[in-house]
Amino acid sequence: MNLYIQRNLQINQIFHQFTTEKEVWPYSIDESILDMTHTWRLFGNSVREVARLIQKTVRQKLGLYTTVGIGDNPVQAKLALDLYAKHNHELIGEIHYETVPDKIWSITELTDVWGIGPRMAKRLNRLQIHNMYELAHTNPYLLKQQLGVIGSQLFATAWGIDRAQVTAPTKVKEASLGNSQVLPRDYFNQAEIETVIKEIGEQVAAxxxxxHKLAGCLSLSIGFSYAAAEADGRGGFNQALKIEPTNDNQVLTQQLLWLFRQNWDGQAVRNIGVYSSKLSANSGQQLNLFETPRNQIRRSRLNQVIDEIHRQFGFTKLVYATSLLKGGTAIKRASLVGGHNGGNSYE
Structure with missing residues (x-):
């Protein structure tokens, strides 16, 4: 994974040779969106010719093949990449406003389209929408009424409309911090599930x-295994709880375990996520009346000492004993990068 990240950075540096840095938006670990509106004429007679030049440059410098989606906006480029570029010998696909009827409305499988998963496809099917042509010609007010904002977004996608600007700063509605994990197997045992919840909760607290933040709201996301989801009729549950602002390990994990015990009914678990929101500055420690100030201050200092040890010597040098129990994942997860093996040469 470390090598993958290194190559990603090198590829994006090559992109900066063709347009300004602020007009390159790394969309994911293996995709970037380039706004070439103001620069493509410097490198060729057509956008497709410039795309070919970028491919050749990456190939010559890094030995890697790249696929390119071209469009009049980000969503057209994304659909061109997924639906066409990956399936032709040039590894280039194009969609423009004038080709939307041919390139987008002709798609018969809704799940082939970015942003439409199996569940959304079923919801659209219930509205008598089975392909992109039908989606594009459905009343947009009905879609918004039935699906909310996502209904309007899907309608715009069906028409190849996207008003997003790569260079516009992203507006975050509400800041949050969290972590999630896909478990290595189905977890049935309550003690094992709670061990992982505590591990992730402590990681979020750290x-x-x-x-230097305090969380005023805590949420727990539990994803069931495939078989459990089929039997239960839902994929899991997500519950949130307002709390007194804190970043204390013990307080956060106790609340998380309470949420879990209130909502879990024995289903096999495969995914666990912990998220904190309503963040505020950690300007001081708020003591409560139900515990002695000495114990609260001592616990706060202990958390700080543990954090410092982890920073200086690595997470695995000091772990809670529960992480050594069956089902614990914190030690193994510490050696991963983005959920993947980091590679021995970078350890």
């Missing part, structure tokens, strides 16, 4: 302290 991130809050690192950013």
């Amino acid at each position: 991130r809050l302290r690192h950013h």
